[in-house]
Amino acid sequence: MLKTVQTSSNKKTGPIAVTYRAGSCDTFSTCPKTCQLHPRPDTGAVKIDSDYLAALLAAVPRGGQAWTYSHFPAELLPVAEPGQTVINASCDTMDQAVAAWSIGRPAVVAAPAGTEWAGGVEYKGVRFVRCPAELAEGFTCQQCGGGRPLCARSDRDYVIVFVAHGPMAGKVGRGTAGGCYASSGPTAIQWHKTRTAGAPDDAAELLRFASSLPAGSMLRHHVAGDVGRE
């Protein structure tokens, strides 16, 4: 099930286009059961939805940029060609992020609450850079990278760090299940609505949506959800 929003009111992304993707039986079931942040891993996906993945790669606004994140193993994620959606490998640990980076995947990592790396750190020879939206009030993805958001850069030579925040933050990086930022608050409300009221043919709806956006738009796929097959 897919929900599309042409102009998001999300404080982090800024007013860009976004989507949410949910399972039809369980909101979390497009997310892999191996994700450490998954609050109900038994309902998670085992495989990637290949039809949806093909649509995702192609779903870039004309002359624009698109990116997303996936908790599936990095080696299963395609590397974007120019003009395709950049799929970042979402990692639970710095070692996982180094491994993803070393096989050529753009990687991000969720760091435990309280991590302080305003200036970034180097770990095992890889640079880790904090998401700039976490360092400046009011800064959004729309402003990131001077019009070329860091997460939309497939060939970057650093890992982006997101420090856990919000009510579930205490679970991130502790080796226990749960901690997904989208499992509570306004994001969870939008995501659960996607399960009941989203478009059932998510691949077709995504392609329609991307092609309907104004030229040069930014599209962040899956504020919540992943590429799994329910």
Ligand code: SF4
């Ligand atoms: S690094 Fe930039 S594009 Fe990525 S989430 Fe942060 S602000 Fe958005």
